[in-house]
Amino acid sequence: MLNSRQMRNSWDPTQLLARRARDLLANAGPSYAPPREQVLRLAAGVPDPTVFPVEELVQTFERMLRSRGELALQYGGNQGNAELRHALAERVNRQEGLALTADNFMLTGGAAQALENVCFSLVDPGDVVICENPTFGLSIRTIRAHEGELIGIPLDDDGPLPDAFERALSQAEASGRRAKFLYVTPNFQNPTAITFSLERRLRLLDLASRHGCLIVEDDAYGDLRFEGEAVPSFYALADGRGVIRMGSYSKTIGPGLRLGWTQAQPELLQALVAMRLDMGTAPLVTYLVAEFVASGAFNGHLERVLLFYKDKRDRFLAALGEHFDGLARWRAPEGGFFVWIELPEGVSGEKIAEEAMQERIMIAPGSRFYCQDACANYMRLAFSFIAAEEIETAVSRLAKILRRNIAAQSVRR
Amino acid sequence: MLNSRQMRNSWDPTQLLARRARDLLANAGPSYAPPREQVLRLAAGVPDPTVFPVEELVQTFERMLRSRGELALQYGGNQGNAELRHALAERVNRQEGLALTADNFMLTGGAAQALENVCFSLVDPGDVVICENPTFGLSIRTIRAHEGELIGIPLDDDGPLPDAFERALSQAEASGRRAKFLYVTPNFQNPTAITFSLERRLRLLDLASRHGCLIVEDDAYGDLRFEGEAVPSFYALADGRGVIRMGSYSKTIGPGLRLGWTQAQPELLQALVAMRLDMGTAPLVTYLVAEFVASGAFNGHLERVLLFYKDKRDRFLAALGEHFDGLARWRAPEGGFFVWIELPEGVSGEKIAEEAMQERIMIAPGSRFYCQDACANYMRLAFSFIAAEEIETAVSRLAKILRRNIAAQSVRR
Numbered sequence: 001m002l003n004s005r006q007m008r009n010s011w012d013p014t015q016l017l018a019r020r021a022r023d024l025l026a027n028a029g030p031s032y033a034p035p036r037e038q039v040l041r042l043a044a045g046v047p048d049p050t051v052f053p054v055e056e057l058v059q060t061f062e063r064m065l066r067s068r069g070e071l072a073l074q075y076g077g078n079q080g081n082a083e084l085r086h087a088l089a090e091r092v093n094r095q096e097g098l099a100l101t102a103d104n105f106m107l108t109g110g111a112a113q114a115l116e117n118v119c120f121s122l123v124d125p126g127d128v129v130i131c132e133n134p135t136f137g138l139s140i141r142t143i144r145a146h147e148g149e150l151i152g153i154p155l156d157d158d159g160p161l162p163d164a165f166e167r168a169l170s171q172a173e174a175s176g177r178r179a180k181f182l183y184v185t186p187n188f189q190n191p192t193a194i195t196f197s198l199e200r201r202l203r204l205l206d207l208a209s210r211h212g213c214l215i216v217e218d219d220a221y222g223d224l225r226f227e228g229e230a231v232p233s234f235y236a237l238a239d240g241r242g243v244i245r246m247g248s249y250s251k252t253i254g255p256g257l258r259l260g261w262t263q264a265q266p267e268l269l270q271a272l273v274a275m276r277l278d279m280g281t282a283p284l285v286t287y288l289v290a291e292f293v294a295s296g297a298f299n300g301h302l303e304r305v306l307l308f309y310k311d312k313r314d315r316f317l318a319a320l321g322e323h324f325d326g327l328a329r330w331r332a333p334e335g336g337f338f339v340w341i342e343l344p345e346g347v348s349g350e351k352i353a354e355e356a357m358q359e360r361i362m363i364a365p366g367s368r369f370y371c372q373d374a375c376a377n378y379m380r381l382a383f384s385f386i387a388a389e390e391i392e393t394a395v396s397r398l399a400k401i402l403r404r405n406i407a408a409q410s411v412r413r
Numbered sequence: 414m415l416n417s418r419q420m421r422n423s424w425d426p427t428q429l430l431a432r433r434a435r436d437l438l439a440n441a442g443p444s445y446a447p448p449r450e451q452v453l454r455l456a457a458g459v460p461d462p463t464v465f466p467v468e469e470l471v472q473t474f475e476r477m478l479r480s481r482g483e484l485a486l487q488y489g490g491n492q493g494n495a496e497l498r499h500a501l502a503e504r505v506n507r508q509e510g511l512a513l514t515a516d517n518f519m520l521t522g523g524a525a526q527a528l529e530n531v532c533f534s535l536v537d538p539g540d541v542v543i544c545e546n547p548t549f550g551l552s553i554r555t556i557r558a559h560e561g562e563l564i565g566i567p568l569d570d571d572g573p574l575p576d577a578f579e580r581a582l583s584q585a586e587a588s589g590r591r592a593k594f595l596y597v598t599p600n601f602q603n604p605t606a607i608t609f610s611l612e613r614r615l616r617l618l619d620l621a622s623r624h625g626c627l628i629v630e631d632d633a634y635g636d637l638r639f640e641g642e643a644v645p646s647f648y649a650l651a652d653g654r655g656v657i658r659m660g661s662y663s664k665t666i667g668p669g670l671r672l673g674w675t676q677a678q679p680e681l682l683q684a685l686v687a688m689r690l691d692m693g694t695a696p697l698v699t700y701l702v703a704e705f706v707a708s709g710a711f712n713g714h715l716e717r718v719l720l721f722y723k724d725k726r727d728r729f730l731a732a733l734g735e736h737f738d739g740l741a742r743w744r745a746p747e748g749g750f751f752v753w754i755e756l757p758e759g760v761s762g763e764k765i766a767e768e769a770m771q772e773r774i775m776i777a778p779g780s781r782f783y784c785q786d787a788c789a790n791y792m793r794l795a796f797s798f799i800a801a802e803e804i805e806t807a808v809s810r811l812a813k814i815l816r817r818n819i820a821a822q823s824v825r826r
Contacts, residue, residue, distance in 0.1 A: 013627055013655055013681050016593050018537045025687055049483035057482075061474045069470075070462035073667030109522065113691035120558075124431045125538075142690045145533075180429050214426055242426050254486030256696035268426050275434055277555045278526035282698055283669035 020125075024145050040394040043362040045190065045221075045251070045337045046385040051308045052254050053301045057292065064291040076283035078276040079269075080107030084290040088247075088261055096236040103266045104240070106273050107281040110260040111220040114246040115139055115183075117262065118216055119146040121275040122180045128172035130213070131183040132160050134369030134378075136190040139183060139218065148180070150371040157331075159196030160184065162203045169211045181214035181244070186234065187222045188336025191369045191380040195334060198231050205238050213242075220248040220260070223302065225335035226310035240265045244272075249289060251337070251384075252302055257285050309337070309384060315391050316383035323399035327406060337384035340366070342377065343402070346409045349379040355401045361394055433538075437558050453807040456775040458603065458634075458664070458750045459798045464721045465667050466714045470705065477704040489696035491689040492682075493520030497703040501660075501674055509649040516679045517653070519686050520694040523673040524633040527659040528552055528596075530675065531629055532559040534688040535593045541585035543626070544596040545573050547782030547791075549603040552596060552631065561593070563784040570744075572609030573597065575616045582624045594627035594657070599647065600635045601749025604782045604793040608747060611644050618651050626655075633661040633673070636715065638748035639723035653678045657685075662702060664750070664797075665715055670698050722750070722797060728804050729796035736812035740819060750797035753779070755790065756815070759822045762792040768814045774807055 017025070065072060079085070085102035092100055108114040123129065125147035131139070133152025143150055151171065153164035165182065172179040182204065186196040196204075208215050217234045235245040248260035259281060262272060292298050316339065317332055324330070329342040343349060349365035356363050366378025386394060430438070478485060492498070498515035505513055521527040536542060538560035544552070546565025556563055564584065566577035578595065585592040595617065599609040609617075621628050630647045648658040661673035672694060675685060705711050729752065730745055737743070742755040756762060762778035769776050779791025799807060 013678075014684055016535055016591070016625075016627060017684055018533070018535050018540075020537075021534045021684060021688055025684060044488075046488060049487060052482055052486045054478055054482040054486075057486075058475050058478050061478075062471050065467055065471050065474075069465055069467040071669070073465045073467075073470075073669035074462060075457075075459060075668045109691045109695070116690040120431070121434045122429055122431050124433075127431075138690070138692070145688065145690055178429070212429075214429060254697075255488045255692070256484070256486035256700075258692065258695035258697075265426075271427055271430055271434060271438060274438055275558070277529040277551070277558055278522045279551070279668070279671065282522070282671035282695055284667075284671075284698060284701075285695055287669075288697075 020145055020147055023147075024141070038360055040361045040390055041385050042381045042383070042394060043364045044385070045382055047251055047254060047337075048308070048312075048385055048387075051305055053297070056297045056301065057288070060292045060295065060297060061288055064287050068287050068291075072284050072287035074283060076280050076286065078106070078280045079273045080281050081283060081286035081290055084286050084293065085261075087290060087293045088263075092263065095230065096232060098236055098239075100263070104263055104269060106262045106269055106276075107286055108246070108260045108262055109258040109281055110250055110255070111218055111246045111248040112138060112142070112260075113258070113281075114260050114262045115142050115216070115218065117272055117275060118181075118244055118246075119143055119148065121272050122214070123148040126177060128168075128177050128179040129181055129183060130165065130168045130172075130179055131371060132185065132189065133371055133373065134191055134366065134375075135183065135371070136185060136218070137368050140371045143183065149177075151179075152371040152373070155189070155192060155194065157194055159186065159189075159194065159200040160204060162200070162207060165204060166207055169207065169213060173211070179211065179213045181216045182208055183216045183218065184234070185218045185220070187219055187231070188224065188333050188338070190221070190336070191338055191364070191366065192340040193331065193333035193336055193338045195231060201231065201234055201237055205234060205243075209238070209242055215243045217243060217245040219245060221251055221336040222247060223252050224306065224309060224337070226306055226313060228334040235263060244268065252305055253289065253292070253298070257289065258282075259285050259289055312383050312388055312391070315388055316381075316395070319391050319395035323396045324402070327399060327402050337382045339381045339383065341379045341381060343379065344406055344409065345377060346412075347402070347405050348376050350376070352379055352398075352401055352405060355405075356398060359397055359401065361397060363398070433558055433560055436560075437554070451773055453774045453803055454798050455794045455796070455807060456777045457798070458795055460664055460667060461721070461725075461798055461800075464718055466710070469710045469714065470701070473705045473708065473710060474701055477700050481700050481704075485697050485700035487696065489693050489699065491519070491693045492686045493694050494696060494699035494703055497699050497706065498674070500703060500706045501676075505676065508643065509645060511649055511652075513676070517676055517682060519675045519682055519689075520699055521659070521673045521675055522671040522694055523663055523668070524631055524659045524661040525551060525555070525673075526671070526694075527673050527675045528555050528629070528631065530685055530688060531594075531657055531659075532556055532561065534685050535627070536561040539590060541581075541590050541592040542594055542596060543578065543581045543585075543592055544784060545598065545602065546784055546786065547604055547779065547788075548596065548784070549598060549631070550781050553784045556596065562590075564592075565784040565786070568602070568605060568607065570607055572599065572602075572607065572613040573617060575613070575620060578617060579620055582620065582626060586624070592624065592626045594629045595621055596629045596631065597647070598631045598633070600632055600644070601637065601746050601751070603634070603749070604751055604777070604779065605753040606744065606746035606749055606751045608644060614644065614647055614650055618647060618656075622651070622655055628656045630656060630658040632658060634664055634749040635660060636665050637719065637722060637750070639719055639726060641747040648676060657681065665718055666702065666705070666711070670702065671695075672698050672702055725796050725801055725804070728801055729794075729808070732804050732808035736809045737815070740812060740815050750795045752794045752796065754792045754794060756792065757819055757822065758790060759825075760815070760818050761789045763789070765792055765811070765814055765818060768818070769811060772810055772814065774810060776811070
């Protein structure tokens, strides 16, 4: 053993961290809180385990591993299982009338790793990335970890404001930098739960293409539409040109798979594939899901999942209607896991979140989702994880906290 | 749909690639070749599927998912399944007499993703990274992808040369840069199959600590020792100080799991954990392996795996002894998947590889493993994947090619 006196005692290995790490660590990261039974969780976009297809996956795994074990336990390449990529292409082609092939897809460790790979492949330090403001917090973190400079653009009911997008593009160009991409979550937007209109998508695409800026379309919740008609993706509207789309099995099967995908035109996709340094996404998982899809089990499961979460959403909206009426405003989401609550001016989402935590309810204050100019008077409520029979309790308890805060606010005024 | 004339036809999205991507794409990447039945594969460190524990994994999966499905299909955090991290700590403690806990481990998508995470966390563009020369090709690629500048140091039978390491450290300091870490594969080194001696490890550690340079110890093959006594890890020798160690289940269970780990002191490890942007390694896989380990199945499997590959190595060495005697030189490896063959001066490993490919044998020319000053007269042969009954054919055919090249070489002289 080395005598410890031989080592420089003053030497701190964390001094060796890269600039991106020092910057990132200076800001609190997402802390992972394991499930706590006694807490009513409305904070994160976490699926309800009661709808996980455990028995079907057990049977699928047995069949798959006995017949395909040689492939499922072996290296599988950076782009990933061609059978599953083929199935993804067929599904998107049916949904959107496209003619994609397995060559348009790469499998990833969820949509999160898909965005990480896009940033690693595209973003040089100081490059501008434009995003919805508010947007998904981890995506803000991922873009900043790659030293991209974020410009956030506000949303209305139809999506990001085109004028603000154009100003952001010009602002980047005026400073001699390039806006690499616009990051959006166009269906059941995270956190506002709006879905971008067709007209707005076309307008944003037109601006992006005029300025040579990619659109990165994170559609992690896209398969969870309970009602209404799907709007064509940016990818379909542009016939793939200048658009990278990403999706996930996290919300439909389970996040524990860590399985998602990137969809792009082959030339750009191959560049993203070449930037994978992890030897690809686990074949054990991709062959399991390929068999789950091929057997038809996925489609049947997805139907159950949609009914399950639609029911939760309906109960949640009913509870909001009963307890929040007159206290706050919200829109009924057509899909996804969230309701975005606008609180009265001057009422703080962070304060509500703190007080709710004391009463064992976890919610996400809206301020968490902004890359700049955070609005204080919002909160995001996820109806996905909480047990159906606890919705009423949680919402009524929240309403009491909210009422107290509104009263305190009136007094201060 | 957007009228395609509205899009700038001249616009090429791949022009938006980051500098690191343009640099990396300019060099040929590792192309993934799916298994071809008719080819005898001696090129890559790929396990033999006949030893994959298919039946045991089927039974383990069923038991695990029925009892732990709520966790295995859910988000699991950046650091990963604490049960498996605890099991890893216990194993290392038994092997090396340490007192590690689950807090010293993070689960990763194989040792490959562990190195990717280390580079992302530590390497700023232009930082110096020192490595064995030759070393594992994907690791060279990963370090370069993060714009680290590699200095390679030669090896003798005991490991990397301390004088060369010291010169590299001084060279970095003289140019005002920092050598962030020394990357090594100390057991059954990839590609030379040597194991670093205890004395050499101590000397390298001493130099590293004097210069404030980390040691990154990639021990992906460490569990595959067929004979002889294990040498303490750099991590154990330094009691963790200034060392990051990584391991993998790829060679013992199967690469299709994409499961490995990083071992470090908690403070440094937490920085690496915070730099994960992919929401961690698939819980479905980590709970499966945790159960496989906890049930004792892993230990029994590992014993079979060691006997299986020891037998292959013995057959391979016997075939080399018979056919390569007098044509080339090699050492008998005590573990791992490789034999490193020194060819006569002037005989090219690349030419042998080309000619072998024409006769349907895949080998890895030694030149592929150098980050600088590539030696032409080496080749790496993997005995792991090829069927035992084909070893004789492959080695005798290679010997014929080699003999032809030596003869041609003598004529040229």
